Amino acid sequence: MTRFWLIKLVRTVITLWFVVTFAFIVLRTSGDPVVALLGADAMPDEIEHFRELWGLDRSLFAQYVSYVGQMATGQFGNSLRDSRPVLEIILERLPATAQLGLAAFIIAAIIGIPAGIVAALRRGRLTDRIVMVFAVFGFALPNFFLGILLILLFSLYLQILPSSGTGTFLHLLMPSVTLATFTAGTLARFTRSAMLEVLEKPYMRAASARGVPFWQRVLFHALPNAAIPIVTVIGLNLGQLVAGAIVIESVFAWPGIGRLLVVAVSQRDLAVVQGLVLVIAVTMVLANLIVDLLYGLLDPRIREGAK
Amino acid sequence: MTDPIPQTGPLIDIRHLSVPLPRGADRPFAVEDLSLTLNRGEILCVVGETGSGKSLTALSLMGLLPTNLPRPQGEIMFEGRDLLRLSRSERLRLSGRRLAMVFQEPIAALNPIYRVGAQVSEVFRLHTDLKAAEIREKVIELFREVRLPDPEAILRAYPHQLSGGQCQRVMIATALALDPALLIADEPTTALDVTTQAQILKLMLDLRSTHGTGILFITHDFGVVAEIADRVAVMRHGKLVEIGTRDAVLNDPQADYTRQLIAAVPRLAPKTTAAVLGEPVLRAEGLTKTYKTRTLIGASREVAALKGVDVTLRRGETLGLVGESGSGKSTLAQCVIRLVEPDGGEVVIDNGAFTGLTGSALRHARRKVQIVFQDPYTALDPRHAVGDAIAEGPIIHGLPREEAKARALDLIEAVGLERSAARRFPHEFSGGQRQRICIARALAVQPDLLIADESVSALDVSVQAQILELLAQMQKDLQFGLLFITHDLRVASRICDRIAVMQRGVIVEQGPAAELFANPREPYTRELLSAVPGRDWQDRPSQGQQP
Numbered sequence: 001m002t003r004f005w006l007i008k009l010v011r012t013v014i015t016l017w018f019v020v021t022f023a024f025i026v027l028r029t030s031g032d033p034v035v036a037l038l039g040a041d042a043m044p045d046e047i048e049h050f051r052e053l054w055g056l057d058r059s060l061f062a063q064y065v066s067y068v069g070q071m072a073t074g075q076f077g078n079s080l081r082d083s084r085p086v087l088e089i090i091l092e093r094l095p096a097t098a099q100l101g102l103a104a105f106i107i108a109a110i111i112g113i114p115a116g117i118v119a120a121l122r123r124g125r126l127t128d129r130i131v132m133v134f135a136v137f138g139f140a141l142p143n144f145f146l147g148i149l150l151i152l153l154f155s156l157y158l159q160i161l162p163s164s165g166t167g168t169f170l171h172l173l174m175p176s177v178t179l180a181t182f183t184a185g186t187l188a189r190f191t192r193s194a195m196l197e198v199l200e201k202p203y204m205r206a207a208s209a210r211g212v213p214f215w216q217r218v219l220f221h222a223l224p225n226a227a228i229p230i231v232t233v234i235g236l237n238l239g240q241l242v243a244g245a246i247v248i249e250s251v252f253a254w255p256g257i258g259r260l261l262v263v264a265v266s267q268r269d270l271a272v273v274q275g276l277v278l279v280i281a282v283t284m285v286l287a288n289l290i291v292d293l294l295y296g297l298l299d300p301r302i303r304e305g306a307k
Numbered sequence: 308m309t310d311p312i313p314q315t316g317p318l319i320d321i322r323h324l325s326v327p328l329p330r331g332a333d334r335p336f337a338v339e340d341l342s343l344t345l346n347r348g349e350i351l352c353v354v355g356e357t358g359s360g361k362s363l364t365a366l367s368l369m370g371l372l373p374t375n376l377p378r379p380q381g382e383i384m385f386e387g388r389d390l391l392r393l394s395r396s397e398r399l400r401l402s403g404r405r406l407a408m409v410f411q412e413p414i415a416a417l418n419p420i421y422r423v424g425a426q427v428s429e430v431f432r433l434h435t436d437l438k439a440a441e442i443r444e445k446v447i448e449l450f451r452e453v454r455l456p457d458p459e460a461i462l463r464a465y466p467h468q469l470s471g472g473q474c475q476r477v478m479i480a481t482a483l484a485l486d487p488a489l490l491i492a493d494e495p496t497t498a499l500d501v502t503t504q505a506q507i508l509k510l511m512l513d514l515r516s517t518h519g520t521g522i523l524f525i526t527h528d529f530g531v532v533a534e535i536a537d538r539v540a541v542m543r544h545g546k547l548v549e550i551g552t553r554d555a556v557l558n559d560p561q562a563d564y565t566r567q568l569i570a571a572v573p574r575l576a577p578k579t580t581a582a583v584l585g586e587p588v589l590r591a592e593g594l595t596k597t598y599k600t601r602t603l604i605g606a607s608r609e610v611a612a613l614k615g616v617d618v619t620l621r622r623g624e625t626l627g628l629v630g631e632s633g634s635g636k637s638t639l640a641q642c643v644i645r646l647v648e649p650d651g652g653e654v655v656i657d658n659g660a661f662t663g664l665t666g667s668a669l670r671h672a673r674r675k676v677q678i679v680f681q682d683p684y685t686a687l688d689p690r691h692a693v694g695d696a697i698a699e700g701p702i703i704h705g706l707p708r709e710e711a712k713a714r715a716l717d718l719i720e721a722v723g724l725e726r727s728a729a730r731r732f733p734h735e736f737s738g739g740q741r742q743r744i745c746i747a748r749a750l751a752v753q754p755d756l757l758i759a760d761e762s763v764s765a766l767d768v769s770v771q772a773q774i775l776e777l778l779a780q781m782q783k784d785l786q787f788g789l790l791f792i793t794h795d796l797r798v799a800s801r802i803c804d805r806i807a808v809m810q811r812g813v814i815v816e817q818g819p820a821a822e823l824f825a826n827p828r829e830p831y832t833r834e835l836l837s838a839v840p841g842r843d844w845q846d847r848p849s850q851g852q853q854p
Contacts, residue, residue: 201415203416203417203418205410206408206410206416207418207429208369208370208371208402209402209406209407210402210429211399211401211403211433211434212403212429214395224420225418225420301467
């Protein structure tokens with residue numbers, strides 16, 4: 001068991017190191033941050049001064065070493081833009097994104113999983129086809145487009161929902177539904193196929209033969225067995241939720257880290273971008289760790305293999 | 308055999324049962340106009356080959372027919388009610404309480420994520436008002452009755468931690484929990500080892516006499532019928548061919564089909580060895596292989612699958628490897644063909660070292676050893692035409708394409724198929740035909756050694772007999788050595804010159820088939836022989852004459 005966790009830990013550290021390094025390389029090779037910050041008309045001595053101030057005059061390797069060291073010790077530095085600590089800026093924005101992501105995830109699960117179950121139970125019939133049409137619609141429709149459509153309908157024509165900003169439940173509604181559609185569609189499809197496979201298993205027939213009522217069979221015998229692929233998809237889709245949040249927050253002017261990232265990248269605010277990348281990476285790695293843990297909880301055979 | 312319990316009227320009365328097939332199927336009915344009765348405390352065996360409708364008959368009784376089938380017609384009277392016209396709630400009250408079922412794959416019939424105890428308890432929770440502690444007592448009592456070792460540990464175990472035989476005992480315990488009037492057993496021992504099968508059959512006989520349960524026992528094996536049946540119903544293509552008492556049907560069958568089936572049942576009658584044997588084609592010495600597994604408590608454990616096994620096989624000779632699951636017989640075959648790397652020992656094929664070869668030398672040497680697997684349904688690529696599949700091997704080993712194609716056609720004919728079969732795809736063939744194709748494919752590269760790993764175990768008896776005959780004929784023509792792996796001593800006796808009995812990674816006894824069966828030295832060999840179902844019946848002098 002300890003070995004299992006040690007391997008997981010080492011892997012996590014390596015993954016984070018890769019992410020951090022990648023972010024460093026991309027940001028340094030995509031243009032001069034000082035020019036982006038100060039504008040093309042800035043005076044040379046001004047630029048020089050700025051470089052020195054932020055340590056950008058040192059060699060790339062020296063910059064990398066001090067950067068990795070800072071990341072490892074949790075010092076994300078100060079924003080190039082307004083000199084406030086990066087951590088403070090990120091923590092300020094994180095709750096908004098967490099709220100949006102969580103709401104979207106709950107909506108996706110509430111719609112996607114039951115829809116997949118019903119589709120599997122009604123395989124080949126009209127209900128199944130309708131669910132699958134919506135599922136394809138859900139993950140084929142770009143969410144910025146859906147967002148704009150919703151704003152047009154509910155904010156401009158019907159005028160019942162606010163088009164942007166945060167604060168109330170009504171503000172949360174459109175962005176979270178928009179963000180949830182992709183995940184809901186994916187979940188519906190995977191739940192359907194996982195359930196179809198499980199429903200064919202001999203133990204389902206054996207449960208009928210014992211006189212287990214229909215919904216008990218579906219919920220207590222089939223669904224827990226189908227949960228492994230479903231949980232996998234949820235873990236993988238968390239990345240989609242984060243990526244989606246970047247777009248959705250821009251469309252609905254939602255003050256989360258997605259919008260922060262867009263602004264920071266366009267302004268070449270290196271420290272903020274690096275901090276955000278690390279936060280997002282840690283979230284993803286943690287999510288996958290939780291998925292691994294859930295596997296063990298869900299299936300005694302995996303639990304045993306991990307020991 | 309115990310006397311049937313006194314009866315008053317039939318327990319189950321099936322009248323004109325028809326199970327229609329969906330449109331476009333090869334015949335209109337899976338079960339057609341079937342009428343039969345089962346009495347209280349009686350064991351009725353329903354026998355038939357694949358597609359005879361025996362399983363669908365059982366599923367109609369339980370209301371478990373696949374949902375894509377149209378509604379069955381006719382009636383099935385049970386305790387004054389027609390089972391085909393029950394409401395959903397009536398069905399739920401009956402299932403598990405008055406009617407119970409045991410399935411073919413015991414491990415797969417248990418939900419892998421719940422503890423075994425919880426699954427057996429479910430029956431009590433659903434159908435009684437007992438409290439948790441009382442249920443636990445009942446379950447332990449049941450486990451004792453079906454003779455599970457250490458009932459309390461099994462209660463807490465997960466299905467994958469138990470053996471197939473243990474899982475089947477758990478299933479039987481579940482089925483008997485509420486003392487049902489009828490137990491339906493669908494091939495309950497087919498997936499089990501012979502010795503386990505013998506124990507389960509004995510258990511069912513005991514339970515019948517203590518509980519008075521009527522048992523509808525579905526099987527394809529006449530040996531099992533001889534052990535357990537009071538009456539026998541023979542089915543074919545969904546119709547009842549013959550029904551009668553066990554002795555009447557087994558010893559004096561009226562229908563031609565029954566006679567054919569009985570004649571095809573392999574008997575424990577060792578074949579006499581062909582006189583001339585050639586050079587050794589396989590010499591394996593000191594083969595060892597150890598697997599690491601994990602036990603119930605999670606500690607890592609090493610299992611020695613092979614503990615220094617020596618095997619020699621000559622050209623034109625058939626060596627049978629018999630033993631139960633876990634005895635190491637399949638590991639031995641896989642080490643010989645190097646699908647699994649042995650930890651130690653040496654394999655010499657056709658006087659050339661086989662272990663230690665790598666790269667192109669190994670690829671080249673692989674031609675000399677071919678294998679035919681158990682399941683002909685998964686062994687063929689569904690997207691390759693049969694002729695291409697057979698010609699592929701020779702082409703890889705350097706034969707010009709045209710010659711390979713010609714050889715494939717000859718082989719297709721040699722294994723008893725039409726030459727036109729070359730252009731068709733695997734799904735167009737039956738299981739037996741596919742196994743013929745697999746044999747042709749293996750022989751296409753002209754191997755010196757052919758390994759048949761349970762190659763006839765998944766086939767119906769009549770088909771099984773044909774495939775065994777084909778293997779013997781091809782061997783006579785081509786003079787390859789045949790390593791024949793099986794769990795079924797009857798099958799082994801039919802084809803093998805010599806038999807090696809494996810147990811826990813060692814060959815405990817080997818010798819000419821006739822000698823081994825007549826004078827088994829080892830207790831384990833004797834145990835295996837006595838577990839062969841239907842032995843007493845087949846040993847009767849009147850039995851087994853060709854019709």
